[in-house]
Amino acid sequence: MTQFRSGCPIASALDIIGDKWSLVIVRAMVMGATSYSDLLSTPEKISTNILAERLRRLEDAGLIRQSLPRQGSIRGAYALTARGAALIPVVQELARWGETQIPDRWTPPERFYAARPGDFDVRDGDAAAD
Amino acid sequence: MTQFRSGCPIASALDIIGDKWSLVIVRAMVMGATSYSDLLSTPEKISTNILAERLRRLEDAGLIRQSLPRQGSIRGAYALTARGAALIPVVQELARWGETQIPDRWTPPERFYAARPGDFDVRDGDAAAD
DNA sequence: ACTTCTCACTTGCATTTTGCAAGTTAAAAA
DNA sequence: TTTTTAACTTGCAAAATGCAAGTGAGAAGT
DSSP, X not given: OOOOSSSOHHHHHHHHHOSSSHHHHHHHHHTTOOSHHHXXXXXXXXXHHHHHHHHHHHXXXXXXXXXXXXXXXXXXXXXXXXXXHTTHHHHHHHHHHHHHHSTTOOOOOHHHHHOXXXXXXXXXXXXXXX | OOOOSSSOHHHHHHHHHOSSSHHHHHHHHHTTOOSHHHHHTSXXXXXXXXXXXXXXXXXXXXXXXXXXXXXXXXXXXXXXXXHHHTTHHHHHHHHHHHHHHSTTOOOOOHHXXXXXXXXXXXXXXXXXXX
C-alpha cells in the first residue's frame, strides 16, 4: 500500500491525496457527481486514463466506493465513504483560500459550504429522494 | 504564470499547492522553520533540488518570501507571507484528517493547531522575541 | 593568509507520474 | 441489427520527482 514519508499526519495525508486531481474528484462528488461520465464532464477536463487510475487509487485508499450495479446499468455509482467525506472540511478550506487569495475565481454555491461529512456515506439504500 | 485549469477556487488552489511537497513546507514554516537547512532537516527528507525549486515556485506564487540578508549571513530567512499564512486553516484540517483517518500518525503539538494566519507576515522587523 | 567547513544551492541522469489521442468492450437505443 | 453511449484500456510523449554528486561564497579554524 502507500508508503508514508513520515508519521506526520499532514505529510501522510498528502501521500494519499497530494496531487492535482484527487480533491477535484472529491469536490465533484460533494457536488453530486456519481458516475465516471459525471466526473469526466467537470470543467477541468481530466483525461480518461488519469480519472480511471485516480478512482482506483481512491477506492484502494478507502475514500470512495463503487456500489453494486443496479439492474439496467453495468457498473455501480461511485460514492464517498465516511473517510472520503471526512475530507469535506479540507476542500472547503481550500475553496475559501482560493476564493480569497486568487483573483477572479468562481464563488461555489451555498450548498458546497453547507455540506457536512455526515451527509454522505449512507451505507445502503440510495435514499436521496427529495 | 500558473495556468489555471478552470475558475474553480479548489482546482486553482491545487494548481498552486497541489503536489506532495508544498504544504509540507508550509507546515514546517508554521512550526518555525526559516532556513533552507531547517527545511531540509524535516523527517520527510526532501531532496535538495526539489526543495530549491519548490521554494522558488512558492515565492513566485507569493506564498513565501526571502527577507533581506542580515549582516553575517549570505541569504535571508524564508517567511510565510499573508497569502501563505492564509493556508494555515487548510493544513490544520489536513492534519485533523490525517490524525483521525490514518492509523498511527503523530499528534501535532498544541501550538500547531493554535497557529493563526495573523501570527505570521510581520512585514518588517523580526520581533519574534519571547 | 590559507586551508577547511558549512550552507545554500545547481547539475546530470534515472524513474515515476501526468497527459493526449486513439482503441476496446459491453450494453442500451434506434 | 446497426449505431450510440458509458466506462474504461493502451501507447507513447512530456513533465515532475528523486538520487547523487558538484559548485561557490562566506565563516571558522590555525
